[in-house]
Amino acid sequence: MCCSNNNSEKDIQLVKQDSSYLELIKGMQFFDPHIHMTSRTTDDYQAMADAGIVGLIEPAFWLGQPRTGVDTFRDYYSSLIGWERFRSSQFGIKHYSTIGLNSREANNEALAEQVMELLPLFVYKEGVVGVGEIGFDDQTAAEEKYYRLQLELAKEAGLPVQIHTPHRDKKRGTTRSMDIAIEHGLDPYMVIVDHNNEETVKEVLDRGFWAGFTIYPFTKMSNERMVDIVKQYGTERIMINSAADWGISDPLAVPKTAVLMKMRGITDEDIRMVTYQNAITAFGQSGQIDEADFAAVKEIDQSRKFSGNTVLRGGQQPRIDKNSIFIQ
Amino acid sequence: MFSYPVKELSTIISTIIEKNVNKEVFNWLQEKIHGNLPSAQFNAAFAMMPRKTGKTEITITDTVSNEIDQIYPGLSFEGWTIDRLSRIWLLMSRDSEQENAYVAAIENLFLAADMNELVALYSALPVLAYPARWKARCAEGVRSNIGVVGTAVICNNPYPAAWLDDPAWNQLVMKAIFTDKPVDRIYEIDRRANAELANILLDYAHERWAAGRKINPQLWRSVGKFIDEKNFADIERIGNSNDPLEREAAALACYNSNFLQAKEWLNRHENLKSAIENKSLTWSSLALEMAMGS
Incomplete structure (x- = not known):
C-alpha cells in the first residue's frame, strides 16, 4: 500500500516464478488471520491453497475509495459473509471475517452513526470471529469515539477484537489502544493487537494481549525480522499474517515466513504455533472456528450444492494450465 | 394470506425439530416462535440460529416426508440442516397481519443475509405469506452465483413452478442447466x-x-x-x-x-x-x- 520512488531498473524487472521453496513446508497447514481477499484474484486463492493455507480471516477495512452511504457498507459486510466466503470455498479455503467500522471512515461521523446501527445485524452471523479491524489511524476524537463504541459491542457479543495500529505515531497509538480496551473492561486475552514491530511487541505481550505481525513489503515487517522476533520472544500469543490487500503485498506471506523460519532453525512446532494455532486459539474464542471445517470445506460445495448428494459433480473450481497458450 | 394450511405444517415442523435438538434449545426456539418478537429481536434470533441449534443434518422418516408432501405438494426438507429448518419455522411464525410491513421485514432479512441465511430464506419462499409478493425475489435468487443459494431456489422448491411467469421460469431452467444443477429436482419441470x-x-x-x-x-x-x-x-x-x-x-x-x-x-x-x-x-x-x- 505504498511505493518507493527510487526504483532501479532491476526492481521493476519481471521475475520468473519459482515455487520450489514450498517443498520445505510440504504437508504443513497455515491460517492467515488477516487478509483482504476482496482485493485479490482467483490466482491468489489457488496459490494460497497450494501453499497449504486452509483457513483465513478477512477483516472489514477501508476499500481505498471512501464510501458515501450506509448501503455500500451493508453490501460490503454482506459480501464478506456471502460472496467472498463462497469464492474462498471454491478453492478449499475456509473463510472467516471480522466486522467493524475501520478507523479512517470513523472520521465521517454522519455516516459512522448509521454504520454503528448496522453492525449488530452482522456480528452475530455465522463465521464472524470478531469485531475488526478497528482502532486508530489519525488518532482523532471521532476515531476514539467509534473505537470505544465498538469495544462495547464486542463485549456484549462476546467476540474477540482485532485492533489495527496506526502507521504514524505507532508506539503511542498502540499503547493508547490497549489502555482504552482495558478501561472498557475487556480481557486482554480477547484482544489481538495487529501490525506490531520490534518497538511495540514487548509492551503488548507484557500486558497480556495477543500480538499480530504483518509481513508486508516496504511498509511493515519483513519476514527476516520476523524470524528474529520469534527467536527472541518465543511463540506465546504471537501470530503472523499477510494483511494482503489492494497494495503491493503478498498473500503467501505466512507460508513464506514459515519457510524462512524452517531454514533458520525454528522447530516445526514453533512454526505451527505462530502460523496456525495461535490465531485459531485467539479468534476461536468467538465459538465460530471449528478445525473440522477446514477439511469439510474441501468438499463442501459438492455435498451442499446438491442437497447432501455427494455423488453429483460440481463445486470446486477446475484447474487451468497457466502455461498453455490455449484458453478453453 | 397463506396458500397452504400453515398450522398443520407448523405442527409437523415442530415435531421434527423437537426430535433433532435438545430440550433447552427447543424451549428457546418455542419462546421465539410464540413471542411475537419486535423486529430487532426477530432478526437477531434469525441470525444466531446456528449458534443455538448447531448445523447437523436432520433425520426425517418417510412417513413424515409423505405427510409434508400431502399438505404441501413439492415441499421437502430432505437433506436439510437443523438451523435451516428452524429458520423456516421462525419465519412462518412471524406476524403477517400487515401485508406491507410483513413483506418489508422479510425483504430486509434478504438484504443483510449470509450464505446459509440466503439458503434458508429462499427455501422459505413457498411457506411465506402473500405468495404473490415474492416473484421478483425468487427471480433474483435464480441470478445468484453462489451455488448453494441457486440450488435452494431451483431444486426441491415448489414456489417457482407455482408463481414464476414464463420468462422467469425459462431463465430458471436455463440457469439450472448452465450451472449443472440436478435438473430432475426442479419441481413440475415437465408441466412448465x-x-x-x-x-x-x-x-x-x-x-x-x-x-x-x-x-x-x-x-x-x-x-x-x-x-x-x-x-x-x-x-x-x-x-x-x-x-x-x-x-x-x-x-x-x-x-x-x-x-x-x-x-x-x-x-x-x-x-x-x-x-x-x-x-x-x-x-x-x-x-x-x-x-x-x-
Missing part, C-alpha cells in the same frame, strides 16, 4: 415446459456444439414436447451420439413427443423404447447415471 423455453435450450445446444463442448442430457427434457420438423435434426444428432446418455435423452425426448418422425425414431430403437415403457429408463434414472459417470 413451453415452446419458448425449448427454443432457448436449442439455441444453447447449438452454441455448445459450436464451441466443441458437452451438453447436459437433461436439457432435452424440456424440448421433447416441442419437437418439430425444424429441430428434429438436433434430436437425431443426439440420437446418433457416441454417448449412451445422449441416446437415452433422445429416446426420452421422443417419448414425450407427438411428432411423427420422433415416434418413428423411437420405434426403430426398440431397446430404449421398452426401457422407457417398463420405467427402467426415466429422466431421474438418467440423472443418476450422469452422477455415477462423472
